[in-house]
Amino acid sequence: MLFSSIVFLFTFLPVTLLVYYLVPGRLKNIVLLLASLVFYAWGEPVYVILMVLSILFNYVSGIDIERNLENPFKAKQSLVIAVAVNLLILGFFKYYGFLIESLNAVLPVELPYKELALPIGISFYTFQTLSYIIDVYRGKVQVQKNLISFGVYVTMFPQLIAGPIVKYSDVEMQLRDRNITMEKFGDGAIYFVRGLAKKVLIANMTGLVFTKVSAITFSEMSVLTAWIGCIAYTFQIYFDFSGYSDMAVGLGKMLGFEFMKNFDYPYLSKSITEFWRRWHISLGTWFREYVYIPLGGNRKGRERTIINLMIVWFLTGLWHGASWNFVMWGMYYGILLIIEKFMIGDRLEKVPGMCRHLYSLLFVMIGWVFFFSPTLGFAWKYLGVMFGVGAKTVVDSMGIYLLITNLALFAIAAVGSTAKVHEIFGRIVYGGYKVRAVLACAIYAGMFLLSIAYLVTETYNPFLYFRF
Amino acid sequence: MALGFISCIALLVLADGITKERKFSEEENRMLATKPKASVETVMSGKFMSQYEKYKSDQFLGRDFWVSLKTKADLLLGKKDSNGVFKGADGYLLEEISVLDEASYKENMDAVTAFAARYPDLKMHMLIAPNAANILKEKLPAFAATEDQNAQLKRTEEIVSAAGIQWIDAAKTLNQHKNEEIYYRTDHHWTTKGAYYAFQEAAGDLGILQEEMTAFVPHTVTEEFNGTLSATSGYERSRRENIDIYLPEKNDTEVVVNYVEEKEKSASMYSSEKLEEKDKYGMFLNGNHALVDIKTTSEKNRRLLILKDSYANCFVPFLTPYYREIVLVDPRYYYGDLDDLIEEDRITDVLFLYNGNTFFTDNNLSGVLASE
Numbered sequence: 001m002l003f004s005s006i007v008f009l010f011t012f013l014p015v016t017l018l019v020y021y022l023v024p025g026r027l028k029n030i031v032l033l034l035a036s037l038v039f040y041a042w043g044e045p046v047y048v049i050l051m052v053l054s055i056l057f058n059y060v061s062g063i064d065i066e067r068n069l070e071n072p073f074k075a076k077q078s079l080v081i082a083v084a085v086n087l088l089i090l091g092f093f094k095y096y097g098f099l100i101e102s103l104n105a106v107l108p109v110e111l112p113y114k115e116l117a118l119p120i121g122i123s124f125y126t127f128q129t130l131s132y133i134i135d136v137y138r139g140k141v142q143v144q145k146n147l148i149s150f151g152v153y154v155t156m157f158p159q160l161i162a163g164p165i166v167k168y169s170d171v172e173m174q175l176r177d178r179n180i181t182m183e184k185f186g187d188g189a190i191y192f193v194r195g196l197a198k199k200v201l202i203a204n205m206t207g208l209v210f211t212k213v214s215a216i217t218f219s220e221m222s223v224l225t226a227w228i229g230c231i232a233y234t235f236q237i238y239f240d241f242s243g244y245s246d247m248a249v250g251l252g253k254m255l256g257f258e259f260m261k262n263f264d265y266p267y268l269s270k271s272i273t274e275f276w277r278r279w280h281i282s283l284g285t286w287f288r289e290y291v292y293i294p295l296g297g298n299r300k301g302r303e304r305t306i307i308n309l310m311i312v313w314f315l316t317g318l319w320h321g322a323s324w325n326f327v328m329w330g331m332y333y334g335i336l337l338i339i340e341k342f343m344i345g346d347r348l349e350k351v352p353g354m355c356r357h358l359y360s361l362l363f364v365m366i367g368w369v370f371f372f373s374p375t376l377g378f379a380w381k382y383l384g385v386m387f388g389v390g391a392k393t394v395v396d397s398m399g400i401y402l403l404i405t406n407l408a409l410f411a412i413a414a415v416g417s418t419a420k421v422h423e424i425f426g427r428i429v430y431g432g433y434k435v436r437a438v439l440a441c442a443i444y445a446g447m448f449l450l451s452i453a454y455l456v457t458e459t460y461n462p463f464l465y466f467r468f
Numbered sequence: 469m470a471l472g473f474i475s476c477i478a479l480l481v482l483a484d485g486i487t488k489e490r491k492f493s494e495e496e497n498r499m500l501a502t503k504p505k506a507s508v509e510t511v512m513s514g515k516f517m518s519q520y521e522k523y524k525s526d527q528f529l530g531r532d533f534w535v536s537l538k539t540k541a542d543l544l545l546g547k548k549d550s551n552g553v554f555k556g557a558d559g560y561l562l563e564e565i566s567v568l569d570e571a572s573y574k575e576n577m578d579a580v581t582a583f584a585a586r587y588p589d590l591k592m593h594m595l596i597a598p599n600a601a602n603i604l605k606e607k608l609p610a611f612a613a614t615e616d617q618n619a620q621l622k623r624t625e626e627i628v629s630a631a632g633i634q635w636i637d638a639a640k641t642l643n644q645h646k647n648e649e650i651y652y653r654t655d656h657h658w659t660t661k662g663a664y665y666a667f668q669e670a671a672g673d674l675g676i677l678q679e680e681m682t683a684f685v686p687h688t689v690t691e692e693f694n695g696t697l698s699a700t701s702g703y704e705r706s707r708r709e710n711i712d713i714y715l716p717e718k719n720d721t722e723v724v725v726n727y728v729e730e731k732e733k734s735a736s737m738y739s740s741e742k743l744e745e746k747d748k749y750g751m752f753l754n755g756n757h758a759l760v761d762i763k764t765t766s767e768k769n770r771r772l773l774i775l776k777d778s779y780a781n782c783f784v785p786f787l788t789p790y791y792r793e794i795v796l797v798d799p800r801y802y803y804g805d806l807d808d809l810i811e812e813d814r815i816t817d818v819l820f821l822y823n824g825n826t827f828f829t830d831n832n833l834s835g836v837l838a839s840e
Binding site for chain 1: 471472473474476477478480481484511512513514517520521524525528531534535537538541544545546547548549609610611612613702
């Protein structure tokens with residue numbers, strides 16, 4: 001079930017919240033667990049069993065590791081088994097087809113395989129259970145003996161299918177005891193509505209522009225059109241993903257949870273390094289904590305650091321999808337980060353801010369081309385057109401038309417990518433005057449209604465038998 | 469803020485709960501999804517869930533209100549197209565020109581060529597009506613780019629002329645009259661006036677002599693037409709247009725229209741009951757049917773087969789004085805044997821009549837033309 005759907009907004013959410021608030025404190029986790037299972041089963045009626053099995057396995061593994069902590073060898077053995085099983089499940093469902101396909105490409109044999117449907121959210125919840133298992137082993141967190149609480153941690157519907165990747169240590173206390181207040185609920189509502197508007201009003205609309213551009217054949221595409229497509233995608237992915245994260249944070253607050261911020265105005269970054277501190281923060285933190293640092297991080301000399309970085313970025317790319325594009329995209333960032341770290345880091349500081357900003361945006365946008373392309377070949381061709389190789393012309397009327405009719409949308413998206421709007425809003429809402437609070441309320445209500453209008457019309461789909 | 473959010477949701481949930489379920493949307497001209505029944509099978513496959521989501525949004529209260537809110541917001545942002553429909557000048561909605569489907573087009577052209585070679589004794593003609601976005605280019609929003617339909621037409625003309633089929637140049641005459649009401653503003657069809665001009669151009673090619681031509685007079689049959697482009701795009705939904713029919717000034721030819729598969733006969737080419745529905749263009753020849761046989765009281769002895777789409781429906785009435793029999797075949801619905809039909813009905817003339825957007829993406833014509 002998507003947050004941005006009529007069923008979620010007007011059936012699932014009201015019912016869940018109502019029951020959740022009506023039952024006494026100790027039953028709230030059960031309600032949340034059941035609701036989350038329904039939420040997941042709605043989209044994955046079969047794979048929900050896989051998720052339940054994964055919960056049971058990790059629950060038992062946690063207890064097993066904790067019991068063996070006295071004996072380092074046995075504890076390590078349990079940990080290795082638990083991690084291996086989790087990765088195998090993820091590998092089997094997400095990378096099996098990709099692996100066989102890649103093998104078929106290099107080997108003279110043709111291995112038959114059947115592509116499995118990817119269970120929704122498996123990359124997210126696997127990383128969450130791994131963080132739990134590893135932290136229990138490290139003694140960083142207490143083992144969770146309550147199956148319901150553990151189930152809630154893994155399945156919690158706000159972050160189940162698109163993050164943020166909540167580390168167990170961050171919510172350990174909250175699973176037992178959390179503050180549920182009306183004020184927090186209101187705060188959550190603001191986050192939620194803002195996220196919904198980002199997703200429905202901006203991501204979906206810029207998405208339409210991107211879809212239109214990507215359907216054009218390369219020989220018919222002008223440089224301008226290619227750039228408009230790339231800009232549209234740049235906005236689409238940010239507003240889509242960060243909108244979804246905002247909704248997750250908001251829903252979490254409504255339920256009394258505090259999740260970490262997942263995006264921090266990434267397009268304001270003045271270097272690629274900074275971009276990755278601001279983009280999908282929970283994933284970056286995860287890789288840092290559970291891969292980069294255990295590998296030795298930057299403490300083992302320059303060469304090892306470079307190798308470690310490349311491993312992390314290879315995996316980051318692969319995590320985003322089972323295809324060479326994503327690997328390429330990850331390695332691209334690995335290389336950029338290494339260059340920034342060891343070659344131009346200090347010199348970059350001396351360049352005017354505006355130039356650094358443009359430099360970062362340019363490389364991030366090139367990165368997105370690898371990300372949105374269905375194949376590597378497509379990516380190279382698209383990049384070619386962006387820089388004039390193989391393009392029809394520099395400017396054509398298609399490009400001008402797309403620019404004119406989407407200028408306002410792009411302008412709104414650009415302003416929305418900065419902290420300014422948020423600041424101004426903060427001043428209005430928290431200015432302390434009653435009138436202002438009412439005004440803010442009205443603006444959010446307007447955003448909410450407009451989002452609903454766009455949502456309802458998505459299915460506005462006149463039957464076309466009469467078009468003939 | 470909490471209160472605001474809760475009351476917003478609660479209000480909509482309540483209001484949605486008390487509105488009655490609708491089965492049909494007049495505006496969108498389609499059946500709306502109704503509440504699906506859950507079974508183990510449909511739940512396990514996820515089918516129930518997707519049907520339920522569709523049901524929820526189809527039945528969501530005040531659909532029309534939300535649609536117009538969205539369209540207004542889009543316009544405010546400067547968007548000029550929606551669902552493949554441009555919002556042009558003077559209230560004209562223009563359907564995007566279709567990209568030619570290379571594979572099916574080639575099959576169609578091969579089939580047409582082979583068909584012409586198989587029936588050297590039949591007089592064959594082809595009329596592909598250009599679409600509004602081609603003829604009324606100036607009405608398109610600034611810089612709006614469309615496919616070059618004239619190139620598609622030119623290419624087709626060359627192929628069929630080489631096969632001995634006479635090409636009727638509708639684009640020429642429609643261009644000459646482009647300042648008149650030859651296309652509907654809210655619908656993708658040409659108006660009866662547009663069809664009339666095309667007929668006058670076609671008459672000579674079809675072998676209709678100037679001195680036999682009767683004069684036609686327009687009569688408005690409805691002023692309440694809001695067409696499919698308006699429904700698809702959400703633009704111009706309050707605009708109402710006229711539909712005219714053109715009747716001969718004198719000695720009206722009588723007809724018997726036989727909807728063969730439906731086993732229904734009518735003494736008129738116009739189905740006035742369709743004027744009560746949303747899609748009023750269906751008034752011409754009762755919409756689209758696989759096979760329609762029209763027998764006339766004309767004293768001519770020619771019998772015409774038309775392979776066609778809906779553009780033909782308002783064109784055919786101009787032809788009845790000149791043919792004893794007119795057989796309409798819509799290849800999208802027709803599964804019969806065309807060779808048998810030609811023989812049994814003693815066909816003497818063939819006309820292909822399509823609009824460009826349908827013809828250049830059609831994948832049914834070649835199948836019907838192929839010999840068994």
